[in-house]
Amino acid sequence: MSKPNKQVVTPQLVTDSQTAIAADNLCFTYNAKSPFSKQALNNITLNIKKGEFVAVVGHTGSGKTTFVQHLNALIRVQSGELRVLEHNLSQKKVDLKLLRKQVGMVFQYPEYQLFADSVLDDVCFGLKNFGLKDKAEREALAEEAIGLVGLDFKEVKNKSPFDLSGGEKRRVALAGVLAMKPQILVMDEPTAGLDPRGKREILSLVSSLNKEQGITVVMVSHDMNEVYENADRIIVFRDGQIAYDTTPRDLFRNEEDIVSMNLEIPHMAKFANELERNGYIIPDNCKTVEQTFEAVMRLKGGE
Numbered sequence: 001m002s003k004p005n006k007q008v009v010t011p012q013l014v015t016d017s018q019t020a021i022a023a024d025n026l027c028f029t030y031n032a033k034s035p036f037s038k039q040a041l042n043n044i045t046l047n048i049k050k051g052e053f054v055a056v057v058g059h060t061g062s063g064k065t066t067f068v069q070h071l072n073a074l075i076r077v078q079s080g081e082l083r084v085l086e087h088n089l090s091q092k093k094v095d096l097k098l099l100r101k102q103v104g105m106v107f108q109y110p111e112y113q114l115f116a117d118s119v120l121d122d123v124c125f126g127l128k129n130f131g132l133k134d135k136a137e138r139e140a141l142a143e144e145a146i147g148l149v150g151l152d153f154k155e156v157k158n159k160s161p162f163d164l165s166g167g168e169k170r171r172v173a174l175a176g177v178l179a180m181k182p183q184i185l186v187m188d189e190p191t192a193g194l195d196p197r198g199k200r201e202i203l204s205l206v207s208s209l210n211k212e213q214g215i216t217v218v219m220v221s222h223d224m225n226e227v228y229e230n231a232d233r234i235i236v237f238r239d240g241q242i243a244y245d246t247t248p249r250d251l252f253r254n255e256e257d258i259v260s261m262n263l264e265i266p267h268m269a270k271f272a273n274e275l276e277r278n279g280y281i282i283p284d285n286c287k288t289v290e291q292t293f294e295a296v297m298r299l300k301g302g303e
């Protein structure tokens with residue numbers, strides 16, 4: 001039996017111009033009506049605003065991938081309501097071409113989807129597929145996207161994607177998605193399997209896309225340190241339901257419950273919790289040692 005859900009506010013299914021994603025009682029069962037049926041989502045209700053950086057976490061099998069695959073209609077709605085930008089995904093008829101252009105999806109290990117002979121062709125593939133006929137225009141967008149992910153266009157454009165390092169391949173895959181200029185970027189464990197430096201590079205790229213270009217980010221992750229530092233908000237899935245939907249700082253105050261879900265407490269959250277046990281209230285926006293130090297100094301009256 002899972003514990004009753006805490007700290008979940010039930011928002012209205014509003015779809016004003018500020019809403020990127022709104023779900024109302026979204027449910028999904030794999031192999032419904034068969035002996036192998038498995039309910040993966042159970043009444044998911046949430047509202048994500050344009051420009052937010054939201055992390056989705058939870059133990060393995062909790063429904064994260066099933067949820068995010070709904071966002072560009074890779075999985076179609078079975079019951080409940082789901083709106084993404086101007087699309088009502090609960091209806092049969094959805095403009096999939098437009099939706100998939102607006103919602104860029106980066107799967108786990110996206111480099112496995114690279115296939116073309118050159119980096120340029122790979123990054124241009126989506127643009128061609130989405131009907132951009134002008135080759136020069138495609139290449140200009142590809143050049144911009146390849147630059148954005150921190151690769152040297154001239155150096156890599158004619159290389160085979162298979163001759164790149166793991167981190168570079170992942171950037172090329174990301175460039176293919178960014179070339180489409182998505183409004184929402186959905187990533188399923190984008191840093192899995194990368195070394196610490198590769199992880200940092202991808203995260204700082206995603207973070208700057210969010211902060212500087214206003215792209216809405218929904219990122220599934222198993223790394224609590226990375227979500228603590230980068231996300232504005234964390235949604236915790238537990239057995240197909242939302243267990244928490246709150247700020248990183250607030251979430252990790254619930255140490256025991258978080259650990260009971262097999263999730264780690266980020267180092268900085270442990271530190272801030274310890275300070276709070278000693279009487280200092282650490283504000284929600286403190287994510288680094290420096291910010292926490294400054295908050296403590298302010299509380300101590302600048303001593």
Ligand SMILES: Nc1ncnc2c1ncn2[C@@H]1O[C@H](COP(=O)(O)OP(=O)(O)OP(=O)(O)O)[C@@H](O)[C@H]1O
Nearest residue numbers: 030031038040058059060061062063064065066067
């Ligand atoms: N194609 C499928 N057919 C049947 N059951 C599935 C399928 N995909 C997922 N499931 C089941 O649905 C549940 C949710 O799976 P999902 O992949 O969404 O979890 P997850 O949170 O992404 O897990 P992980 O952290 O391991 O990636 C699990 O119990 C899983 O076994």
Ligand SMILES: [Mg+2]
Nearest residue numbers: 064065066188
């Ligand atoms: Mg998954």
